[in-house]
Amino acid sequence: MKSLSLSKGEIKRQKILGAVVSFVQTNEGSPTVQNIMEITGIRSFNTVSRHLKTLQQEGFLEWEPGANGRITVLDNIQ
Numbered sequence: 001m002k003s004l005s006l007s008k009g010e011i012k013r014q015k016i017l018g019a020v021v022s023f024v025q026t027n028e029g030s031p032t033v034q035n036i037m038e039i040t041g042i043r044s045f046n047t048v049s050r051h052l053k054t055l056q057q058e059g060f061l062e063w064e065p066g067a068n069g070r071i072t073v074l075d076n077i078q
Contacts, residue, residue: 013051015040017060021073030071 006014019039023031031039033048042048049065056063062072 009051009054012040012042012047013055016042016048016051017055017073020061020071024071024073033069 016036019036020031023035023039033045033052036048036052037043037045040048052061052063052065052071055061059074061074062070064070
């Protein structure tokens with residue numbers, strides 16, 4: 001029987017998505033990439049950005065990259 005293990009990337013995306021959801025529920029506004037880095041312990045801005053793009057493509061959130069990059073969690077996961 002094949003194991004249902006997650007890849008390292010999938011684990012990071014789950015961690016990032018959880019951080020975004022938690023931040024939005026406990027704060028006013030959306031987290032910055034820097035906030036997500038601090039919450040998850042991921043040290044690379046580019047890694048977090050890449051996973052945010054993937055989460056957006058997968059339909060979990062909307063993200064407007066940039067200095068005021070707004071992250072909106074879509075209703076289907078809250």
